[in-house]
Amino acid sequence: MNPVVWLRPAAEHEAHLAAAVSEAAELFEVDTHGLELAEAVRILGERAPDDLVWILDGVRGELRLPGSVVRPSPDLPDVEAGPLSEPARVVLDFVAALAPAPVGADLLMAGVSDLLGPRAPLLVAGALTxxxxxxxxASGESQAWQAICRLEPTAHGVRRAATVLERFLRTPTSLVNYRHALEVARHPAASSQRTALLRAVARGYEQRGDFPAAAQVWGLVAAGGDPADVLAAARRExxxxxxxxxxxxxxxxIQGARRAHDVRTEYRARFVAALAHDANGSYARADKVFHRHxxxxxxxxxxxxxxxxxRREVRLARVQALRLRGEYRVARELLDTLLPEIRRAQPFGSHRGAWPVATLEDARLLLLAGDLSRSREVAGRLAGxxxxxxxxxxxLARGAVAVLVEGEHGAGPARRAAADSVAWFGHDHALTLELRILQAQALSNDxxxxxxxxxxxxxxxRAEAGLGADHPLTLKARQWRGLVRMRLRDWETAARQFEELAPRQELAFGADHPDTRLTRLELGVCLARLNHVRRARPLLTEAVKALHDEHGPWQHWVSTARAATALAELPGPVSRWFTRARAQPRSQPTP
Incomplete structure (x- = not known):
């Protein structure tokens, strides 16, 4: 049997669960980076050995955990130590403050050497005997020991353990030490050190890329009320x-900052709120709370x-916000001011820091500009x-995969990427739904x-049920349903779908967003095909201006619009509007 998960106490079981899942994922070499906690637990249950045991303390009946065995932790006997030598008392005080988990020699020596002096190694060996x-x-561990009974820790031992662990977590260390830190932080004697210790745990998880665990711990830290901690917790959420x-x-x-006239905290809180609204697909609310406030x-x-x-973080967020709102040219210009500095700082690339965020935006904007080869090259480097x-x-890795898939001509890569996403994130996750829509596009193109x-x-x-009726992915799926209906020459159904879609897009994105304009063009094409020329003419006239006055260099959008126009086999007089515009293009800067 492999006892993997040992949780306590119930009040903070989510943070302890996240810590234990991280340990188990590392033990069984399961990649859970970037997954939400529930998905990480599910994936671990699928990939871990059949004899996995979840050992629970204080949370029975509250968690659904995978694995063949779930059992409560054994009650360790409560004992009182009799007369001990001073070195043994020092060692026992330190170990008693830690979690019921292996204590490595490095942590043990760090916890007692200051008190035992230069002869600490010899004294510790004798004390352990x-x-x-x-x-x-500890079973299966070299140079590690574990308590086999429960002793009431002393206040001095708890405070010393908190000091040592906070220092330990500043550099990469064993995951079991994070579990020790969570255990020490919950003790009343560590109340004055609790926040600093939990911050160290959260930052350590972030450095490891374990964002679900970091989010859970930041939630505990934020309870202290420090604005910086609250912002960190919100960002991770x-x-x-x-x-x-x-x-x-x-x-x-935001409310507290306004009452205190704290402009800087209010700005930062509004910035994080805008990130959350954008992640939720609520661009108008993000504009209201930040961009246009x-x-x-x-x-x-x-x-x-x-x-x-x-400042660099804010600029990168602005690039993403501009792209989401269809302002591709401005986003490109702003990103180009950032890329040289970021590439100088990280010349060989990285999966951390600003480089992957900027690189994904670069790949997406190249794709929107119609530069498929460069977008695939950039996205491939990021995925690698x-x-x-x-x-x-x-x-971010899955975002790079989406760019690679959209640049493919066949449906095979999209189908495989979507299947991977279903296995990792489930059918209803936004990353999966994005790839499913790309799969449908590839199928239609074939x-x-x-x-x-x-x-x-x-x-x-699935998008409407899980994300909302007006989420960008829901609207994108509806738009492509209309496009596929056009390809089937079902003009009436397509027109009806576009008529219903256009006002929803206008509310969600704005009237000038490329997707909104493309829908109006498609509606005009369908109406013209159905001989509703009077209704079609203003839509098509607007499309000509939008195509050639404002979005000329953005070939991804332009080519989609032209394909829709050609597909309709428009009557001669209407078709000539587009022919004349293409024959006399405006001079445009190279994107």
């Missing part, structure tokens, strides 16, 4: 699949008091960085329109 009734070598929690957390922070207008999008790292790091499931419609219908139902 003296303490054989209380501390034994937005990034690990819980934008509503981030929005609630930042709303309270009077405070941001007064302070500027990048206030002078921002530090260099924070994450694969080499063992983080293939990270959201002439498999009926299969494409089936995939789109399933994706739309």
């Amino acid at each position: 003296e303490l054989a009734a209380f501390v034994a070598p 937005a990034e690990t699949g819980d934008p509503p929690a981030a929005i609630r957390r930042t709303a309270r922070l 009077p405070l941001i207008a007064a302070q500027g999008p990048e206030p002078v008091w921002l530090g260099a790292d924070e 960085q994450f694969a080499r790091a063992g983080w293939a499931r990270h959201p 002439g498999e329109n009926l299969e494409a419609l089936a995939v789109l219908a399933d994706a739309e139902v």
Whole structure:
């Protein structure tokens, strides 16, 4: 049997579960980077050995865990140590403050050497022999020991353990030490050190790329009320699949900052709230809370008091926000001001820091500009960085895969990528739904329109149920259902779908968003095909202007619009509008 998970106490079981899942994933070499906690537990249960045991303390009946055996932790006997030598008392005080888990020699020596002096190694060896009734070598571990009974820790021992562990977690260390830190942090004697210790745990998990565990621990840290901790917790919630929690957390922070006239905290809270709203597909709300808010207008999008790292983070977020809102040219210009600095700082690329975020935006904007070869090259490099790091499931890695899939001509790569996403994240996850829509596009491009419609219908139902009726992915699935209907020459059904879709897109994205304009063009094409020329003419006239005055260099959008026009086999007079516009293109800068 392999006892993997040992949780306590019930009040903080999510953080302890996240810590234990991290240990188990490392033990069984299961990639859980970038997964939400529930998905990480599910994947671990599928990939771990059949004899996996979850040992629970205080949370029975509250968790659904995979594995063949779930049993409560054994009750360790409560004992009182009799007379001990001073070295044995020092060792026992330190071990008693830690979790019921292996204590490595490095941690043990760090915890007692200051008290025992230069002869500490010899004294510890003798103490462990003296303490054989209380501390034994850890099973399957070399140079590690574990308590075999439960002793009430002393306040001094708890505070010393907190100090040592906080220092230990500043550099890469064994995951079991994170479990020790969580155990020490819950003790009343460590109350003055609790926040600093939990911060160290959360940052350590972030450095490991274990964002679900980091999010759980930041939630504990944020209970202290420090604005920086609250913002860190909200940011992780937005990034690990819980934008509503981030929005609630930042709303309270914004209210407090406004009452205190704390402009900097209010700005930062609004910024994180906008990230959460964008992650939720609510662009209008993000605009209201941040991008178009009077405070941001007064302070500027990048206030002078921002530090260099924070300024770069804000700029990258603005690039993403501009792209999501269809302002591709402005996004490209802003990204180009950032890329040289980021590439100088990380010349060989990385799966950490600003480089992967900027590189994914670069790949997406290249794709939107119609530069398929360069977008695939950039996305491939990014995906390779994450694969080499063992983080293939990270959201940025999956974003790179989506760019690679969209640049493919056949449906095979999209089908395989979607199947991987289903296995890792489930059918209803946004990353899966995005790939399913791309799979449908590829199927339609291959002439498999009926299969494409089936995939789109399933994706739309799931997106609407899980993300909302007006989420961008729901609207994208509806738009492509209309396009596939056009390819089937079902003009009436397509027109009806576009008529219903256009106002929803306008509310969600704005009237000038390329997707909104493309839908109006498609509606015009369908109406013209149905001989509703009077209704079609203003839509097509608007499309000509949009195509050639504003979105000329963005070939991805332009080519889609032209294909829709050609597909309709428009009557001669209408078709000539587009022919004349193409024959006399406006001069446009190269994207």
